[in-house]
Amino acid sequence: xxxxxxxxxxxxxxxxxxxxxxxxxxxxxxxxxxxxxxxxxxxxxxxxxxxxxxxxxxxxxxxxxxxxxxxxxxxxxxxxxxxxxxxxxxxxxxxxxxxxxxxxxxxxxxxxxxxxxxxxxxxxxxxxxxxxxxxxxxxxxxxxxxxxxxxxxxxxxxxxxxxxxxxxxxxxxxxxxxxxxxxxxxxxxxxxxxxxxxxxxxxxxxxxxxxxxxxxxxxxxxxxxxxxxxxxxxxxxxxxxxxxxxxxxxxxxxxxxxxxxxxxxxxxxxxxxxxxxxxxxxxxxxxxxxxxxxxxxxxxxxxxxxxxxxxxxxxxxxxxxxxxxxxxxxxxxxxxxxxxxxxxxxxxxxxxxxxxxxxxxxxxxxxxxxxxxxxxxxxxxxxxxxxxxxxxxxxxxxxxxxxxxxxxxxxxxxxxxxxxxxxxxxxxxxxxxx
Numbered sequence: 001x002x003x004x005x006x007x008x009x010x011x012x013x014x015x016x017x018x019x020x021x022x023x024x025x026x027x028x029x030x031x032x033x034x035x036x037x038x039x040x041x042x043x044x045x046x047x048x049x050x051x052x053x054x055x056x057x058x059x060x061x062x063x064x065x066x067x068x069x070x071x072x073x074x075x076x077x078x079x080x081x082x083x084x085x086x087x088x089x090x091x092x093x094x095x096x097x098x099x100x101x102x103x104x105x106x107x108x109x110x111x112x113x114x115x116x117x118x119x120x121x122x123x124x125x126x127x128x129x130x131x132x133x134x135x136x137x138x139x140x141x142x143x144x145x146x147x148x149x150x151x152x153x154x155x156x157x158x159x160x161x162x163x164x165x166x167x168x169x170x171x172x173x174x175x176x177x178x179x180x181x182x183x184x185x186x187x188x189x190x191x192x193x194x195x196x197x198x199x200x201x202x203x204x205x206x207x208x209x210x211x212x213x214x215x216x217x218x219x220x221x222x223x224x225x226x227x228x229x230x231x232x233x234x235x236x237x238x239x240x241x242x243x244x245x246x247x248x249x250x251x252x253x254x255x256x257x258x259x260x261x262x263x264x265x266x267x268x269x270x271x272x273x274x275x276x277x278x279x280x281x282x283x284x285x286x287x288x289x290x291x292x293x294x295x296x297x298x299x300x301x302x303x304x305x306x307x308x309x310x311x312x313x314x315x316x317x318x319x320x321x322x323x324x325x326x327x328x329x330x331x332x333x334x335x336x337x338x339x340x341x342x343x344x345x346x347x348x349x350x351x352x353x354x355x356x357x358x359x360x361x362x363x364x365x366x367x368x369x370x371x372x373x374x375x376x377x378x379x380x381x382x383x384x385x386x387x388x389x390x391x392x393x394x395x396x397x398x399x400x401x402x403x404x405x406x407x408x409x410x411x412x413x414x415x416x417x418x419x420x421x422x423x424x425x426x427x428x429x430x431x432x433x434x
Contacts, residue, residue: 097157
């Protein structure tokens with residue numbers, strides 16, 4: 001009996017430690033709570049196996065021990081999760097219809113109107129939505145024209161209260177926060193050198209490349225990183241040797257660069273990136289952040305933040321209106337112009353799909369072309385899009401479930417392309433309906 005209890009105690013302790021390592025270090029996994037379910041399942045299997053082993057321990061005691069181990073495992077992980085801010089506690093299970101979670105607040109309340117007020121034909125939209133079920137991973141689709149929400153669709157149980165992990169769309173949020181940090185004089189400009197913000201690492205060996213690194217290089221993905229896209233902490237990025245090219249010589253997408261930016265904002269504003277965002281961005285916009293992953297001691301600057309579709313659209317409106325919301329200039333229009341400027345006109349990393357063609361990258365915004373129309377997109381892993389189309393006074397939010405088993409790139413690109421074609425068919429913006 002004592003040996004049995006000791007074995008399960010050691011197993012449970014080992015699993016808690018293993019889960020801690022996975023959750024704290026490999027935070028960029030698409031299903032951040034997968035390890036909880038997996039280890040619980042392993043404990044169930046081990047418990048069932050013990051039932052077939054003949055010894056002095058009763059079957060009832062074996063089942064009770066197994067259940068106790070699972071409860072302790074999940075309780076400890078929830079406590080750690082709450083403390084370290086790894087992911088939402090009520091996040092849906094992995095491979096569910098939508099791994100999102102229901103927020104306890106009211107998302108931004110949009111004024112709505114019918115698409116027909118802007119000249120869109122209801123029969124064309126109806127025909128399009130008849131085929132939308134083929135887009136298996138689609139969870140939310142919103143279209144805003146001017147200040148009106150004209151299309152709002154949710155799928156597979158998702159609602160306007162669903163908070164989604166927007167992944168690398170977070171980079172565009174961080175870019176806006178950097179613009180706000182400059183506007184409010186926490187930082188001089190995007191041309192500031194990076195290393196002076198980290199005097200604690202002054203004894204590290206820095207080469208000429210890293211000494212030339214600026215905030216703008218990080219924002220435009222032209223920092224000179226030699227490795228592929230990574231998820232290193234700010235400290236790892238500053239210390240590592242991956243930077244072996246002169247900044248501004250080529251485009252190389254690197255998530256770690258925005259973790260550096262988050263650290264800079266925290267250092268200069270003397271408050272967390274999340275608190276800074278709430279004060280200068282979310283509160284003025286009337287939107288909320290549903291959850292933000294903390295990568296001790298800073299919040300992630302490159303991914304792992306959650307928003308409802310309506311609140312994400314509100315952020316897009318800030319850029320659609322050149323930083324002006326309800327008559328107040330929240331973000332300098334010059335920063336929006338810089339963000340939408342193309343700093344990389346050609347790269348082997350750019351892709352061309354049936355939906356759009358990648359033609360450049362601004363300050364953490366992708367630049368697309370669709371039928372000679374320029375589209376600016378905050379884009380995230382798994383097919384998350386916040387697309388801003390200034391020439392049409394329009395923005396589009398597309399949120400998908402990150403599920404490789406359901407991914408059908410051909411169908412998804414085709415339906416996204418058809419949607420954009422449908423929205424761009426009206427050649428001239430119409431007057432805003434009364």
